[in-house]
Amino acid sequence: MLTAGELAGLIVALFWAILVSFLAFALLRLARLIGETTELVADLGEQAGPLLDDMTQAVARANEQLGRTDVITQQAASVTQNVSAVTTVMTSVVGGPLVKAAAFSYGVRKALGDRRPAPPARPELPARARRGRR
DSSP states (O other): OOOHHHHHHHHHHHHHHHHHHHHHHHHHHHHHHHHHHHHHHHHHHHHHHHHHHHHHHHHHHHHHHHHHHHHHHHHHHHHHHHHHHHHHHHIIIIIHHHHHHHHHHHHHHHHHHHHSOOOOOOOOOHHHHHHHHO
16 A cells, blocks of 8 residues: 555655646647747738838829829819909999999989979878878
8 A cells, every 4th residue: 555655755756747737738828829920921922012002103193193183173273363354354344334334324314303303292082181281
């Protein structure tokens, strides 16, 4: 039969064997995880190059479109300035004489209006005349 010291040594040895088994299993799983992570990083590295090329092309196209938009904006500003200049010229050419003509026609109308006889007063109806007397 086993003595108490031998039994304790057997229990400790069994405990260490189980602990080493668990640690070996955990290390195997960790090694597998590290291997898969390495593959994933390698795949991402291979895909990063084409993605960066596509992004570079997209940025180049966006810059091209912004350049075109800038040209269109400059042309619209030029058209606005031209319309403003035409409006100013038309106002000075047509506006001044038009105001003078309107003032002249108002003066003529006023002068002729003073010469006309006043319109006759409306005759009152007899019924209304009687009401007003009461």
